[in-house]
Amino acid sequence: MPGVRIPSTARKAPPTVALKTARAPAKRSSTTITTRPSSRGPAPADLPDTPLSRAAAKIAKQFGTKIRGATASELNALEAIKQEGDWEIGGRVVHLTNLDKLLFPEDRYSKRDLIRYYVQVAPVMIPYYSKRPLSMNPHPDGIHGKSYWVKDKPDYAPAWIPTFRYQDQKSLKDWILIEEVATLAWLANHAVIDMHPWYSRQDKPEYPDWSVVDLDPAEGATFKDVVAVAKVLKSALDHLQLEAVLKTTGQSGLHIYIPIERRYTLDESRGFVEKLAHMIAELMPDKVTEVWEVKRRTGKIRIDYTQNVINKTLAGPYSVRPAIRAPVSAPIAWKELDDARLRPDRWTIKTLGDRLLEVGDLFHDALTLRQRLPAL
DNA sequence: GGTCGTC
DNA sequence: GACGACCAACGCCTA
């Protein structure tokens, strides 16, 4: 599979549309992306004997994914590195640092644990990130420390990590694309706990293929309320004959992704979710708020349609979240909304392997379905 | 997190 | 080698 090609020369922005995106004139040097090393899965003999690696390999085979995860010998090599050292992973060399630094102190999960999770889940996770520019939110001092956003690929990042050059309203940036397991290793080492991919792909950035519905409980609202709102949303989507997939956020709410044809602008996608949110708010005025200010949302759920904007992102599927227990944004079946054990942080980096063995990849429709949005 | 300047 | 300073985003919403 070829790497993503970055246009080295640039087209000017379409002159008619103000504020719109433009491919960019030269910045630094133009990039040629080298082909990745072989990306076939590990030979069965070298498949790590862990639930997560076994589940990921099984799911990758089921969907014909060519992306590989860490081999058993690679995982062994990761354990053998002291605090810092070069790690050979997926045919690349990644320099790892502070491996035993506790990013999740209550759970005593270190950066090594974070890396170990991501390089195993890679075959299941990467298809949802491939060709999608990535926002990074590093937490170098752990989940209780200060974090910061990074969108432009740092100069010190490895040259083999492919990028997508994009000019937004403020500046020209080279956005990281996750196409192989070694990139996840570099990101996790960089203390990027959660991964935020765009809803659009690099070759058509203004036309998302996911409309996202972000359910955010305000202070005083319960997760039960979130579930109740999600169920009503599901009936509305059924009525509109739209399929959608659902996942935990790992924090407090739920995320719904509606797979769409790449024929709507982000404005149109946002407009659709806004109208949908408005309908639900009218149906459940005691549970749903449309208020913007956090302080005035008390006790209610906000259906946040404003996520559907360029450069704005949610943590993607299988992303770890910076919270106690190291929860993972885990896809769930709609029926699981009836399960009393459901929690937004039900699955973590410890338990996602067993979960995947049980239910497989419940988000796959997000990759294959392409629907038209009905008028509302 | 990395980098750079300084002790 | 150890330190401290510095850097690392964006776009819409509302008043």
Place this chain on the structure above:
DNA sequence: TAGGCG
């Protein structure tokens, strides 16, 4: 247009 928000 500044500050809130995610």
